[in-house]
Amino acid sequence: MGVEEVAAALGDDPALVEWLGELQRAGEPGDELVLPSAETALTALLRLGAPAQDAAEIVAGLSELQRNPALAWLVRRCAQRTVADMGGFRPGGSWPTLPDGWDRYFYVYVFLAVLPSVRAYHERRGIPDDISWATLAALGHAVESHRQRLGTGGIDAPFWIDLHFRGGIYLLGRLGFNRGDLGFLAPAVQAAGLPYQESAPALGVHAAPTGPLDPAACDASFDLAREFFARHFPEETYRLARCGSWILDPQLAEYLPADSNIIRFQRRFQLTPETRDGDADMLSRIFGAAPDTDLATLPCRTTLQRAVIDHLQAGRHWKIGFGWLEL
Incomplete structure (x- = not known):
């Protein structure tokens, strides 16, 4: 063959x-x-x-x-x-x-x-x-x-x-972290006064689909990540982390209370102006639904579910937001 x-x-x-x-x-x-x-x-x-x-x-x-x-x-x-x-x-x-x-x-x-x-x-x-x-x-x-x-x-x-x-990626408690670099977020980091280039090592942060984003659990994951990568990848020095996710869409603050887990997770990061289309990602992550799903068939049991549907039915669109933080 x-x-x-x-x-x-x-x-x-x-x-x-x-x-x-x-x-x-x-x-x-x-x-x-x-x-x-x-x-x-x-x-x-x-x-x-x-x-x-x-x-x-x-x-x-x-x-x-x-x-x-x-x-x-x-x-x-x-x-x-x-x-x-x-x-x-x-x-x-x-x-x-x-x-x-x-x-x-x-x-x-x-x-x-x-x-x-x-x-x-x-x-x-x-x-x-x-x-x-x-x-x-x-x-x-x-x-x-x-x-x-x-x-x-x-x-x-x-x-x-x-x-x-x-x-390339590891699940460390509540969050996953992938090895990578700062990439296109470098200008935003530089604007904050930090001298990092696109090639600077940066951990990607991912919220695994395993339940609520409990702040204490997220704190523990970040603590574990600092120790984990220093121990198992000592040739790489990570001082920054980056995230790109529907969770970082600032529009969520219009619907969710300030003390919600999602908004508290957002506040960990310095958000950037960069966004990408996020409707399909939002439907997949929140409902497990395809982009062409009839919104009327989706459940509205939680505040987040109702927010996603109301936003789309109003003719608006969700975004994938991006942000960074110092470890």
Whole structure:
């Protein structure tokens, strides 16, 4: 099996052919990049938080995948691309949707193949088991989110899960932190009188979908992050953190009380004028809904849910806001 045969199996779509070239350039997969047995896969999936129904379907698909040379070729080369950049924290290439009829759990199989490698990387870095498994459980959350949103098995945002499986992000209590740099927020930081360039190391901050943004829990996460990265990545010095999220949309202050967890989380950051369209993100994060969902069908049980719907029904739009803070 080679690129030409796989391209033909994919329908010779130009975008997918370009992706195949990207995978080929990552190099020949090592012997360690193999799919697990059904028993090993099931144990791993349940530990990673995949719903039981999805875990069973994924395991059932292993034998079909192993009988399909094109799928097997793709899985191993996608895994090789991730492993080749183990420890990296920049976007890891394209993650296209495969044609109808291809396994909807395809990228789950990729990450199962990568799992032993990222676990070994965590061990070399001295990262505790509980943090390692909690971080990698982003895969289970992504599978669960896909079923909640679309009612079928699959995986949400494989590019984001790839960051976890390359050792670029870690869940530290309530918040996740990814290694990175200041990037386009540098002018805002410089305007505040701090001499940091775009390349200055900065931790990305992410509110994991695990419950309320309790201020004490967030404080504990920031404290843990300072200690964690100093201990496990001593070659990198992080003095700044940055965040880009629907949670930082200043418009939320029109609807939520000043002492709400979300507004208190906003106040941790120096917000910048930079924003991006956030309607789709807001619907996905708050309701698990697709962008074209009829607003009248969404629940209005909480103040936040009512705010999101009222804002959109008034013809207004939500934004992804950005901010930074000193650690």
